[in-house]
Amino acid sequence: MEVASLGTYLNPGNKGFQKILQSEYVDKTGMIALINKTIGTSEMLLCISRPRRFGKSYATKMLCAYYDCSCDSRGLFDDREVARTPGYLTHLNQYHVINLDITGFISEAKRQRKPLADVPERIVEAVHKELKDMFPELPAGESLMENLSRCVEETGREFVFIIDEWDALIREAKGDGEIQSAYLNLLRGWFKNNNFTPNVVAAAYMTGILPVKKDGSQSAISDFKEYTILNPGRFVEFTGFTESEVRLLCGRHGMDFEEVRQWYDGYDFPGHGAIYNPYSVMCAMQDQKCRSYWQKTSAAESLMTYINMDFEGLQEVVSRLISGEEIEVDTESFENDFETFRSRNDVLTLLIHLGYLTWNEEDGTVRIPNEEVRGEFRKILNGTNANRKWMELISRSRKLLEDTIAGEGEAVAKAIEEIRDTQYAPTFYNNEQALRYVIKFAYIAAIDQYLKVEELPSGKGIADVVYLPKRNSMLPALVVELKWNKSSEGAIRQIKERNYPAVLEGFGGEVVMAGISYDAKKKAHSCLIERNLMYG
Structure with missing residues (x-):
């Protein structure tokens, strides 16, 4: 058999990667070397999950170009990182490639108004048709797997499977176990079949948003080695852009690195530093502007639905996240789907996989990673679908901010009392840290117009909380x-004596100084506000 070329799903060639290289490209070909090391080993099956807009499709096009035996890709890779690694030429263009984007099959089924139950068989039929078109000498009447096996025998080349959005059908068919089972059985036939997998599959690379589903059907792909956004392992630098890569891009495009970091940084991994959203960074470079390039998704639309469910005080947790806190999360119970939620931990873990929260494995905590994602959470504050309790909190906070700027100390103290009495307050209100916790809740609406900085070094001390007005x-x-069992007058005096406003030099405007105290005996807050201190 001669090797045929340029199918849609079978041996698609290298044109996809060629187009990527026509634009500015950050070299991620080093990932190929990691996959090469798995070929011929028990770890040849890889499942790598990442959030949307983190370069999953770019990676699949790169892998197709490298492994596909129907084309010559030396000119695309010889000056790339992978060319300097062992095994580069050993595996370059040496395999048949089956490349599947599962979302394409789902979209086509919907366009034709066909049931999702047809998708697994449509995948089989599409690949089988191309296989028989490319190799017409294959015997008729045999199954796809039989013909794939025969193709390996005749050509001496095994197959590399590259599957993009592998979990799309699991997500789309949520609640329909029969469709999910049919799809997983297809994968089981390819990747967990002792008569097929060792003889036909050289390697498999699956990528998607979610890890393998944790239920009885997980055995369909239990042999895959998983690298998730919770634990990307050796693939961490290929999860997104590294800080050094972003610094180079900023230098090349004349962009302010610190501004780019504030907007797109936040996915931190111990020992590796920051990982940036590659899609957003490249958009910012091209537009010469930092802003939100986050695309609205069905998951984002569901965010308010999850919050309104209020699993174990989830609204409170989201409030704390928006106000800048880090929250402890148990990620172990999540079942890797969009439907099985038994606790707030499950919802928060899903938001990690979707890229809306960043996970600190060492501390077991999550936080909102950067300004771009924070903008998505801001939409919650301005939305109309929130329940009554949530909207009351936001309304109080906006009025509190107005009263603070207007110098209405008594009104501010009263508003803080009201928020202290809501479900959002800490259980134990017994120290200055608890007061700080309530204050951050109280001013949650300020994140629309301010950048909040806690314990900001300034003058001769450290200011408790400073809200810096955003540009323009x-x-x-x-x-x-903040003061606990001390006077609000003493708080204002401390601001002046320690010259806290010194850190604001250069902003050019006014400062509102608010001293807020709590008297534990009287169980009452007080607030003194002074304004019109000029700086610049």
Whole structure:
């Protein structure tokens, strides 16, 4: 048999990667070397999950170009990182490639108004048709797997399977166990079949949003080695852009690295540093502007639905996240789907996989990673679908901010009392840290117009909470000093004596100084506000 070329699913060639290289390309070909090491080993099956817009499709096109035996890709890779690794030429263009984007099959089924139950068989039929077109000498009447086996025998080349959005059908058919089972059985036939897998499959690379589903059907692909956004392992630098890569891009495009970091950084992994959203970074470079390039997704639309469910006080947790806190999360119970939620931990873990939260494995905590994602959570504050309790909190917070800027100390103290009495307050209200916790809740609406900084070094001390007005804002800066069982007058005096506003030099505007205290005996808050301190 001669090797045929340029199918849609079978041996698609290298044109996809050629197009990528026509634009600015950050070299991620080093990932190929990691996959090469798995060929011929028990770890030849890889499942790598990442959030949307983190370069999954770019990676699949790169792998197709490298492994596909129907084309010559030396000119695409000889000057790349992979060319300097062992095994580069050994595996270059040496395999048949089956490349599947599962979302394409789902979209086509929907376009034709066909049931999702047809998708697994459509996949088989599409690959089989191309296989028989490319190799017409294959005997008729045999199954796809039989013909794939025969193709390996005749050509002496095994197959590399590259599957993009592998979990799309699992997500789309949520609640329909029969469809999910049929799809997983297809994967089982390819990757967990002792009469087929060792003889036909050289390697498999599957990528998607979710890890393998944790239920009785997981055995369909239990032999896959998984690298998730929770634990990307040796693939961490290929999860997104590294900090050094972003610095080079900023230098090349004349962009302010610190601004880019504030907007797109936040996915941190111990020992490896920051990982950036590659899609958003490249958009910012091309547009010469940092802003949100986050695409609205069905998962984002469901965010408010999850919050309204209020699993174990989930609304409170989201409030704390928006106000800048890190929250402890148990990620072990998540069943890797969009439907099985038994606790707030499950919802928060899903948001990690979707890229809306970043996970700190060492501390077991999550936080909102950067300004771009924070903008998605801001939409919750401005949305109309929130339940009554949530909207009341936001309404109180907005009025509190207005009263603070207006210097209405009594109104501010009263508003803080009201928020202290809601479900959002800490259980144990017994120290200054608890007061800080309530204050951050109280001013949650400020994140629309301010950048919040806690314990900001300034003058001769550290200011408790400073709200810096965002660029081009006409609002004053806010310096908040907290006292427990001490007077609000003493808080204002400390702001002045320690010269906290010194850190705001250069902002050019006014400062509102708010001293907020709590008297544990009287069980009452007090607030003193002074304004019109000029800086610049």
